[in-house]
Amino acid sequence: MLSILLFALLSHVHATDLHSWGIFDNNFGEWSEVIERDVCIVGGGASGVHAAVSLVDLNKTVVVVERNNRLGGDTHTYIHPETNSLVDIGVVIFQPLSVVYDFFEKLNLPLLNMSAVQWNVPGQPANTSQPAAMFATLRADVDFRDGTDILLQTDTSDAVTDAFQRMSDILSQYDYILHGYDLPDPVPEDLYMPYGAFIEKYNLTAAFRTIYQISQGMGDLLHVPTIYAVKYFNTGDIRALTDGYLTHAHGNNSEIYSRAGDYISYDNVLLESIVVSSNRRKNLTTEGSRAELLVSTRDEGLKLLSCTQVVLAVPPELSNLAGWDLTDQEQEVFSRYIAANGYWTGLVKNVGLNQTLTSWNAAAGTPFNIPVLPALYDLSPVGTIDDVWWIKFGANNPTLTLDQVKSYVEREIHTIQRAQNATLTKPEWLIFESHSPFHLQVAPEDIKGGFFKRLTALQGGLGGSMFYTGAAFHTQYSSLLWRFNREVLIPKMMEYW
Template sequence: MKKYTRVSLKLITFGLWRISAGLAERVNLDSINCATESIITRDVAVIGGGSSGTYAAIRLRDIGQSVVVVERNDRLGGHTHTYTDPVTKGKIDIGVEIWQDWDIVRNFFSRFKISLTKNEFAPSAVQYVDYRTGQLVSQYSPGNATDALTAYATQLAKYPYLEFGFDLPNPVPTDLLLPFGDFVEKYALDDTVPTIFKYAQGLGNILHQPTLYVMKNFGLVDLKSIQEGFLTTAKHDNSEIYERALAELGDNALLNTSIVATKRSITGYSSITVTTPCGRREIRAKKILLAIPPKLDNLDGFDLDATEKSLFQQFGNSAYYTGVLRYTGINDNTTVQNIGINTTYHLPVLPGIYSISPSVIPGLLNVKYGSPTALADVQVQSDIIASVQRLPNRTISVESPEFAIFASHTPFELTVSSSAIESGFYKRLYAMQGKRSTYYTGAAFHTQDSSLLWRFTEQLLPLIVEK
């Protein structure tokens, strides 16, 4: 098969993050996570039990540290979220689906005895529709992106440090500050736009985003993995690793738990007051690892100093929503992708659906929806339903679409303005590592990619442990 054909096939389906089902062996989650100690004393308190926080907690234990994880949801995994169909018991990953084929990823999965396989993007017929009107755009084709992606790769190669974090040079290269739309024009990368838009889902209007964020979300590692294949779990149940991590952490993982107050110390133990389903608890920790989106409204109760406040308040965010729909009337083998009939590069207008695509369970379809800013869940749900009802040639017109599951993954990408980036925002942000016994990981400190975040987190561990 020619390189282009192989690449384009994968690219066409890439942003759809299609999945297949597997029957998962479940750990018993009952009767754990109720810390019996009223004062919990640990080496490290990890705040946020998503991808980065769970990885950090397990690895810190591996190197002899005691930990406690504070997670506000009723599960670990964060943006990794798996729907179980009550009828077939089949699984649909509605969040994180794929990993880079790296040792760090293989090792972490093998630690929990979970098998990985190369991800296959099953081909499906693609219909292009402008969901605003339901108009089918049969003459549209995303074109051949291969040459343009090669040119894009040449640009990416100028900034190898982007694969490791936000350790930007001073001055920050001006191309990274350009709105991505201007960058595309400058380097004639027009043909990459549909592909990048599909891949870098959740970023909102990519043409307005500083090029820095687009490059971090669709970088050289992704281009390489598109060629060589991503990994996914053999059972196609990505939540399993977090369930096993939860079983291992036991009552060191406090679920459904919120921070009430923190009092950080630079020399001794910091104190964190939390409310758990079993009552209020006091955590005493030598170090705190924050693995949550560091927006001010998400840091209620934290004893933030002026520097922390001034940095975190600069973050804006995009919004990303997912779900599984039934009774859509869309053929099980068809992806219905949103495009703009009269927009620049035919990008769909957001807020709006990215695509509705098949799952391995007949009659259930994945939906992905994006917005440049956060919306109420109910608004997103009704827009999705109305958009489906506008579709032409639905096979079942009498039934109304409904959600089998809906999830908001918001706030998603945390961004600051180009002028903030230019004036050293990330230098100041990174300078906070270790200050006030507090360390930071998670997407805001690197990128929306679990493999890259695990690597970033792994490199942070010696710093947390050594001091």
């Protein structure tokens, strides 16, 4: 009798172990709808939306899953309630690449080359018919820790020009970094050394202040591995400094994504929705070789997505992928990411300072007088709206809360007000957005050890059903991400059609 009872107990334990008791099992058949598409895209930011539009053009059916209540990711546009004036506070500029011209043309949007029109004279009022990003101001360099004026040691214009020319020549050896992470083996040391060492090695110091000003959000730029820095400020930026960056002609980059939503149809967009579980290697309810994603939606409960291919277009942090049936390769690669830096942007009013002057944060005693983070990069008037100011705040890690960032910002504004003998005010927040973590990174030893070879090898995994795009697979730059989709992602997906 004892042996029979023991056998029954062991049989029960074994049967229990075989059953995963996962989210799919617990909610089997409880979804409100099964949505079948050729491609399911997880993430409705710059990469995911562009990929969706590109796939629709190739006669593929798509569905986009986005956790926020809007498409566009880090692209945010403020609309002033009284004047309807527009201010882009997230993505503002684009490199003059053919993919940018093509995307704007497809969506019938006005595109402006910022060097093709006359800017206001610094010290004079803004031209309100132009995007707010084109407001030119006078400049003051101030240590935001105590309000003291900083006298920068400036290089001659010829020295700056020569430094950028040298940089362009050097980076031309590594042109492949502009198209993804398909790196040679072994990886050149230049690409994983600290960026400050790269700057010194090639005598590019005269160019660094301009690079730093454009590379806001990259945190401690002198110490990040060079590959991340030269992807974010690259030869395309050097050309754009002369030929001009592009922007939405009305200062409304968010319109890109509202138009794109119309293009792919909002019936194919699930906003305020997240993937809670995935079955990409077996099928529970549908026939054929199709991946399945269980999605929690805002108003309609669970939906089951059935797709031939999946595009992951969100930061592949393991915390973002809870519930996914990750492969061993995905688990190993994604676990190598470190939270790199934080970046927050917004607008405040009721500052009461000189609206023709931008105060740039320049610390005494640091290399190149770069600010000591966490801190504001600068305090700059919008110009097109009275007493409204841009907020661009950086940190070397993304762990600060929104309230902590606001507290830092308000203290630093008070420091500048005191330094300028202005009345202390309580700044009023009009819009405030987090872009953190701004750019996922891995350690230099991982770059040297072939991390990016393993990362790029994930494309087309699970029998040609799994693909990836976004900043982690290239860089935090819409122009280059759109080109990555065109040159790398879509052709790779087509290999399995």
